[in-house]
Amino acid sequence: MLNYHQESGHLISRLDPRAKIILFIALVIVFFSPVHLLHLTALTVFVCLVSALSFGIRRGLKPFHSLAVLFIMILLLQPFFIRNGRVLLSLFNNFIVITDAGLEMTLRIVLRLAGVSLLCYIYFVSTELNQFLLTLRFFRFPFQAALMISTAIRYIPLLGTAYHQIRDSRKLLGLSTKKVFPALSGLTVYAVKQIPVLAANLECKGVFRKNPRSSYFLLPGRRKLALDMLFSLCIIGINIVPYLLR
């Protein structure tokens, strides 16, 4: 879990995380906008190509493995749900109707789901957690909120190890490991007992001091940010300008 980040020399990994997050949010907005179906298809293909070329076909298109069942369900159920538009197929005395509007909406949903899921995946594969949190801080995300999220993420492996240890100890005692509740309550007790320890550590680290904080990690300088921002704005422009000129 959350061991997403993969070192890669490709453009998407080298892009400044601040420029990347703006580009990705803009593309998510385009995916949810009423753009032409061909535009949506081209954008989805583009995102797939970027992912496959950056991380390899197998890893780059990994999210589709989990989403495949959902895609099939959408393709099977959604076309019958919309009855307006030109009728293409009618069965059982108009009980089941497939229209062009229904087919278009189904395609839109599948393309949007594929595109946005892959965009999120690309962002987290190509961005280190530290960079992501520094990006949030750059956009005035409160320090305590960033601290909370980053520390919570760092605690997940510790709690995961504790959960497996609890299950293993139950196995050694000859108790059933299929019953999830005893292990869950054990894990919750263990986690709650960590609260005073963590609170003391946070106090020792001076988390609530008023003096300015230093950071081990810094995002790249302004020149790189400006160049990457320009690149991002170009891609956003390609997607938006045709609609603005209409």
Next chain:
Amino acid sequence: MENKTTIQHPAFKIASLIICTGLAALVTALVKFPIPKTNGYFNFVDALVYFTGFTFGPLTGLIAGGIGPAIADIASPYAIWAPVTILAHGLQGLIAGMIMILFRKKDSPSLIAYVITGLIGSVLMVGIYFLGGSIIEGMAVTATQIPFNLLQSIGGIVLAIPLCKAVQAAWPPVRQYRF
């Protein structure tokens, strides 16, 4: 043993939020109960969200209940659901905490309090997932998920009650961790 002033320190509140968020994320991603002969599974996130609201109060319920499962969504191929998850589970935790405040006079809340929490929490969670899912994956597919979401939420409240009692019995100071 920590006293009242220490517990009310901001570091203690942040520590509670961190642990509850991490726990909620882990439980969403790891602790699963497979549904036989299907590809699906139930997870125990609702039980954890209700537990957080009951034990730590509405604010921790809202923040940890919303962000924890959203982190798990972001770490999976279902990242598109993260905003919906924040809203649905965050409000679930908020409701759980608020109802416990209403019934705080008694040492241990009555069954009615749990039933009300379960009803409001389930309706909110299922409603928000339905609205969000309709935009993301279309109304047809989202409608098929309503019974599973409802069952998971009701199962969550049923599990949260013994979970609260078990944790309070094993670690009595947790009764003071309400912000």
